[in-house]
Amino acid sequence: MTFFSKPSTNKPAVSSTEVQASFIDILYDHEHYLKENGGKIGQPMPGLQQKKVAIVGAGPAGLLAAYQLMQTGVEVDVFESEDQYGGRVYSYQPIESEAALFEMGAMRVPPSEKIFNFYADVFDMHPSEFPDPGKVMTDIIFDGEKYPWEANQPPPSIFTAISESWDSFVTTLDPLINLLKEGTKPSFETALKQWQLLIKSGNSENTVSYSNISFYEGLVHLFVDNYKKYGLENPWGEKEFSLFGALGLGSGGFGPLYQVNFAEIVRLIVNGLETDQRFYACGLDRLVDGFATTETGFGLVKDRIKYDCKITKIETEIRDSRREVKVEVNYRDTLAYDAVIVATTTRSMQVDMGITLPPTEDYHEPILDTDCNTGVRQLHLMNSSKLFVLTRTKFWKDKKHQNIPENIQTDGLVKGLYCLDYPDTDHGVILMSYTWGDDSTKYIAIKDPNERLNLLIDSLKPFVSDFTDILNDEVIREHTKLIDWQDQANFYGAFKLNYPGQDFYNQSLYYQFTQSRNGVYLAGDSISWSGGWIEGALQTGMNAAAAVLNQFCPESLFNDNPMTQATQADQYDYR
Numbered sequence: 007m008t009f010f011s012k013p014s015t016n017k018p019a020v021s022s023t024e025v026q027a028s029f030i031d032i033l034y035d036h037e038h039y040l041k042e043n044g045g046k047i048g049q050p051m052p053g054l055q056q057k058k059v060a061i062v063g064a065g066p067a068g069l070l071a072a073y074q075l076m077q078t079g080v081e082v083d084v085f086e087s088e089d090q091y092g093g094r095v096y097s098y099q100p101i102e103s104e105a106a107l108f109e110m111g112a113m114r115v116p117p118s119e120k121i122f123n124f125y126a127d128v129f130d131m132h133p134s135e136f137p138d139p140g141k142v143m144t145d146i147i148f149d150g151e152k153y154p155w156e157a158n159q160p161p162p163s164i165f166t167a168i169s170e171s172w173d174s175f176v177t178t179l180d181p182l183i184n185l186l187k188e189g190t191k192p193s194f195e196t197a198l199k200q201w202q203l204l205i206k207s208g209n210s211e212n213t214v215s216y217s218n219i220s221f222y223e224g225l226v227h228l229f230v231d232n233y234k235k236y237g238l239e240n241p242w243g244e245k246e247f248s249l250f251g252a253l254g255l256g257s258g259g260f261g262p263l264y265q266v267n268f269a270e271i272v273r274l275i276v277n278g279l280e281t282d283q284r285f286y287a288c289g290l291d292r293l294v295d296g297f298a299t300t301e302t303g304f305g306l307v308k309d310r311i312k313y314d315c316k317i318t319k320i321e322t323e324i325r326d327s328r329r330e331v332k333v334e335v336n337y338r339d340t341l342a343y344d345a346v347i348v349a350t351t352t353r354s355m356q357v358d359m360g361i362t363l364p365p366t367e368d369y370h371e372p373i374l375d376t377d378c379n380t381g382v383r384q385l386h387l388m389n390s391s392k393l394f395v396l397t398r399t400k401f402w403k404d405k406k407h408q409n410i411p412e413n414i415q416t417d418g419l420v421k422g423l424y425c426l427d428y429p430d431t432d433h434g435v436i437l438m439s440y441t442w443g444d445d446s447t448k449y450i451a452i453k454d455p456n457e458r459l460n461l462l463i464d465s466l467k468p469f470v471s472d473f474t475d476i477l478n479d480e481v482i483r484e485h486t487k488l489i490d491w492q493d494q495a496n497f498y499g500a501f502k503l504n505y506p507g508q509d510f511y512n513q514s515l516y517y518q519f520t521q522s523r524n525g526v527y528l529a530g531d532s533i534s535w536s537g538g539w540i541e542g543a544l545q546t547g548m549n550a551a552a553a554v555l556n557q558f559c560p561e562s563l564f565n566d567n568p569m570t571q572a573t574q575a576d577q578y579d580y581r
């Protein structure tokens with residue numbers, strides 16, 4: 007994901023000691039637990055090796071849970087619908103054995119994705135700066151005009167007013183961010199009170215509830231109703247909303263996000279997810295490779311993955327005083343386990359597994375309680391599309407081409423274009439178009455990658471003909487690749503971003519692992535507080551692994567393990 011990615015002008019990258027100890031809605035430090043316990047969720051104990059767990063989905067959440075459980079000796083089977091692992095961490099290689107990659111899903115990671123960074127160190131992943139707008143030579147195209155943006159300089163002057171107003175709002179969040187960085191019990195307690203006041207108003211200071219208004223309404227609240235408070239001489243009008251909607255702060259438009267709840271946007275900032283994005287030339291799939299291929303002490307996760315195995319039903323009941331969880335594979339075979347972790351998008355839980363359907367005659371228990379059931383059915387998933395091309399050279403770096411942008415942000419079809427440098431290849435990689443929401447739906451009917459590419463090039467040509475002329479010569483068309491995540495079976499959407507009023511259901515889903523008594527535990531970024539970020543998958547994968555060990559043998563968990571979050575399940579009131 008990434009919406010703001012505002013460059014910190016001439017500022018060195020944030021060091022890992024400066025990042026938030028926890029995300030604001032969680033107030034639990036997963037990475038600290040890992041560091042304290044040698045990177046393990048628990049320890050092997052007698053009896054654990056006789057336990058069998060099914061894990062549905064071999065994305066980051068399912069693989070991390072499998073890796074951590076196998077380290078304790080628990081036997082796992084990982085069921086994966088596709089013929090490969092990784093899920094939305096999908097580093098596609100256009101040419102086999104070449105270093106060029108198309109990151110079709112996740113592509114940039116900030117320091118505040120702490121579990122990710124913990125494992126990135128373990129798996130020897132080395133980041134560099136991501137070429138976000140304003141970090142590199144950027145062209146902005148708005149209302150038929152082109153505005154060049156020099157690297158590491160303030161954005162073009164058309165953005166000055168909205169940028170200053172947005173900055174003055176973001177500054178009001180600094181105390182909250184600092185409390186999270188402090189990471190102590192008292193600082194978390196104060197942070198909790200401050201966030202509660204923002205997400206649900208209970209005082210005269212803040213008259214709106216960020217969880218229950220849209221992003222657009224949030225902007226109206228800030229920059230129309232209270233504009234003087236944010237240093238503005240005049241309230242935002244049509245032009246500001248249009249510019250912010252089309253291009254944000256020059257870093258990508260917010261129009262497709264105007265309907266999501268305002269708290270979802272604010273928590274991105276508070277959690278540091280929009281700060282100092284990093285690029286991994288090794289490919290983000292090294293993370294999932296690490297989980298799959300690193301020895302656990304009880305074998306490799308990759309040897310436990312069953313490919314082309316779609317779980318089509320899950321049933322659970324106590325029979326003869328023994329908990330029984332059954333999974334149906336590809337509508338045929340039914341297998342019994344002691345517990346199951348479901349680590350897919352919420353849409354896959356509903357569409358593929360029918361997890362929200364009422365109990366059957368044979369199995370009398372519903373799998374989820376009412377609030378979780380509603381959450382799975384209703385939480386909003388964004389649409390998102392990407393189209394990548396491979397070029398013969400990294401022409402944008404060639405000195406003979408003057409002023410060729412490395413990044414283009416438009417209010418047209420392309421939206422965001424990024425030139426990417428994989429050092430170990432001469433080929434160039436260009437993410438030609440990265441879109442969300444409506445912008446991704448616009449061209450979804452055009453499925454031929456090169457037909458869509460032509461359309462994108464034609465839409466850019468009037469503004470950056472130097473770039474498109476060279477691109478036309480350079481592009482190796484047989485490798486053009488696109489993805490529309492909303493029409494991908496097994497996913498049915500790109501990433502979760504709650505609508506107003508949905509945070510409450512998100513809360514039920516996040517804490518489901520502490521409350522489930524039927525051996526079924528949910529995981530994945532769709533039930534996390536950071537949909538669209540790998541970290542949400544890893545946090546919930548760890549939570550689910552802890553819940554499984556807690557069911558089998560609580561003594562196998564170390565002190566302050568993720569189950570301690572049970573006491574925090576209603577720490578916030580989002581309604």
Ligand SMILES: Cc1cc2nc3c(=O)[nH]c(=O)nc-3n(C[C@H](O)[C@H](O)[C@H](O)COP(=O)(O)OP(=O)(O)OC[C@H]3O[C@@H](n4cnc5c(N)ncnc54)[C@H](O)[C@@H]3O)c2cc1C
Pocket residue numbers: 007008062063064065066067068085086087088091092093094095110111112113114115119315316317318349350351354358359390391392491496497499500501529530531532537538539540541542543
């Ligand atoms: C366009 C896009 C851009 C993104 N950008 C970033 C970014 O820049 N930075 C970042 O940190 N994150 C980013 N993300 C988010 C990141 O990719 C996800 O957070 C992460 O992949 C979620 O992991 P997961 O394990 O929860 O789910 P997934 O990765 O979706 O894995 C779920 C797995 O379950 C499988 N499955 C589904 N249904 C079944 C079934 N019935 N039976 C068996 N298997 C099943 C799927 O095939 C899949 O392999 C982005 C995502 C998208 C789509």
